[in-house]
Amino acid sequence: MTSAQIRQTFLDFFQSKGHTIVPSAPIVIKNDPTLLFTNAGMNQFKDYFLGNKKAEYARVVDTQKCLRVSGKHNDLEEVGVDTYHHTMFEMLGNWSFGDYFKKEAIAWSWELLTEVLKINKDKLYVTVFEGDEKEGLPFDQEAFDEWKKWVVEDRILKGNKKDNFWEMGDVGPCGPCSEIHVDCRTEEERKLVDGKSLVNADHPQVIEIWNNVFMQFNRLKDGSLQNLPAKHVDTGMGFERLVRVLQNKTSNYDTDVFTGTIAETEKITHKQYDFSDSKEAVSFRVLADHIRAIAFCIADGQLPSNTGAGYVIRRILRRAVRYYYSYLDYKTPLLFQLIHIIAKQFENVFPELNAQKDFVTKVIKEEEDAFLRTLEKGLKRIDEIISREKISGNIQGKEAFELYDTFGFPIDLTRLIAFENKMQVDEAGFEAEMQQQKTRSRAATAIDTEDWIFINEVPLTSFVGYNDLLTYTKVV
Ligand code: ATP
Ligand code: MG
Ligand code: MG
Ligand code: MG
Structure with missing residues (x-):
């Protein structure tokens, strides 16, 4: 099955069980001070669970664009290094808002995986909550009993609160x-590990694909739990991971979700992706991953910038640029050349990218150009620092700040390069420098930049890469 067919099978299956197919919410969240990006399918339904709003449909199914590079969920450092954590990924989800509960959710997830998608039952494990006496939380007997109808008992593992x-x-x-x-x-x-049952953390080829959350309690201010009057089901399945399992691959990057971009990167760089753990192979994976996050965030209205959500995108983009510059020996903008591939690939799923293809391409190219203007000098500077500090093993806060301020190196890029050289960064020192600079620039200018850059108006830092930046126009 192609990835498109797999996605459709999921949606169709739950539609046949009375669910309404709804669109993905934007990956970028506006107007929520607690969250910059959608990081789970449930975000857009938060008000239903809190009881602030009544759900339009009691059963819903969707695929949600998610990003996990900031806040509570930050998977950035695994991306490209392992084979199944992405920055942006699709979370397939089915939902019950005060309607069905554990019995149906469990039976349907098993039916879909084993009967419709025909995953071998002997390959599947499930987990249930073991309870937590200290917190007054009970063992999830109900889920355990439901699973027992379908799964042999030694494949039902008990898991902790975390x-x-x-x-x-x-x-x-x-x-x-x-x-x-x-x-x-x-x-x-x-x-090699005969007889031992494994969950995802224990072997790179045993992976978590689907989480079924059963919302049944309400935690009060004093810490006590009440039963919710209406119980809800909230599930999330990693689409790219499901495709990997169904296409029988050992890495998400070997599925048709990513092979198109990887092949195009091979063509552009005249290098070959070899599935290994080499820096070159990691770079191919990083590019295939990061370009999706960057492109879909821009298409949803968030431009790269120096603050807030915009800076998250800029950080991802600069990380990608450094990978191709250093490890694929490619010294001019590359990412923008991949947009047409993913725009086409997702034209029927997330049409917003294809609709704004030229704009997104232009923004990305400008961003790459700007960073490439200072990257070489920045890399020289960090090399000097690294050779000087080999013994201390530490990049000082002041130096990390100089790399940020003068060469446009986000702190996580400096951290990554330090880490590759078995060194550390004084991040507290870096933060202190940032604070000082904020005070200085507040004194110098009263204009707040928010998430947008208006080049001719705000000289934010002494960063030399943006002398002649384009003026972004806001997309609506
Ligand atoms: P993991 O333990 O692998 O980090 P998780 O427990 O953090 O996953 P959940 O919050 O339970 O993930 O999200 C539901 C599903 O979304 C997971 O079962 C997984 O299939 C998928 N998923 C989570 N994080 C990622 C990611 N960074 N990239 C791709 N898929 C992901
Ligand atoms: Mg996780
Ligand atoms: Mg997990
Ligand atoms: Mg999980």
Whole structure:
């Protein structure tokens, strides 16, 4: 099955169970001070769970564009290094707003995976919440009993509060969850750890694909739990991971979700992707991953900038540029050349990218150009620092700040390069320098830049890469 067919199968299956297909919310969240980007399918339905709004449909199914590079969920450092954490990914989800509960959710997830998608039952594990006496949380007997109808008991593992209990915050709706893991180890690999049941953290080929959250409690201010009057189901399945399992690959990057961009990158760089852990191979994966995050965020109205959500995108983009510059020996803008591939690939799923293809391409190229103007000098500077500080093993806060301020190096890029050289960055020192600079620039100018850059108006820092930046226009 192609990835497009797999996505459609998921949506169709839940539609056949009475769910209404709804569109993905934008990946960029405006007007929520607690969250910059959508990081889970449930974000757009938060008000239903909190009881602030009544759901239009009791059963809903969708695929949601998610980004996990900031805040509570930050997977950036795994991306390209492991084979299944992305910056941007699609979360497939089915939802019950006060309608069905554990019995149906569990039976349907099993039916979809084993009967419709025909995943071998012997490859699947599930987890249920073991309970937490200290917190007054009970073992999820109900989920355990439902799973027992379908799964042999030694494949039902008990999980702790960290992995198997979901809370929106300190107060509010919460409840136990059940995860589904797929064991993609080869026979050989399996023999090595014979008899031991594994969950995702224990082997790179045993991966979590689906989380079913059962919202049944309301946590009050005093910490106590009440039963919710209406119970809800909130599920999230990693689309790229599901495709990997169904296409029988050992890496998400070997599926048709990513092979188009990887092939195009090979053509552009005249290099070959070799599936290994080499810096070159990691770079191919990083580019295939990052370009999606950058492109879909811009298409949803968030431009790269120096603050807030815009800076998150700029950080991802600069990380990608440094990878191709240093490891694929490509010294001119590359990312913008990949847009047409993903615009086409997603034209029927997330048409907003194809509709703004030229604009997105132009913004990305300008961003790459601007960073490439200072990157070489910045890399020379960091090399000097690294050779000088080999013994201390530390990049000082002042130097990290200089790299940021003069050469446009986001702190996580400096951290990455330091890490590659087995060094550390004094991040507290860097933060102190940032604070000082903010005070200085507040004194110098009263204009607040927010998330947009208006070049001719705001000389934000002494960063030399933006002498002649384009003036962004706001997309609506
Ligand atoms: P993991 O333990 O692998 O980091 P998670 O427990 O943080 O995953 P959930 O918050 O439960 O993930 O999200 C639901 C599903 O979304 C996961 O089961 C997984 O399939 C998928 N998912 C989560 N994070 C990522 C990511 N960074 N890239 C791709 N898929 C992801
Ligand atoms: Mg995670
Ligand atoms: Mg997990
Ligand atoms: Mg999970």
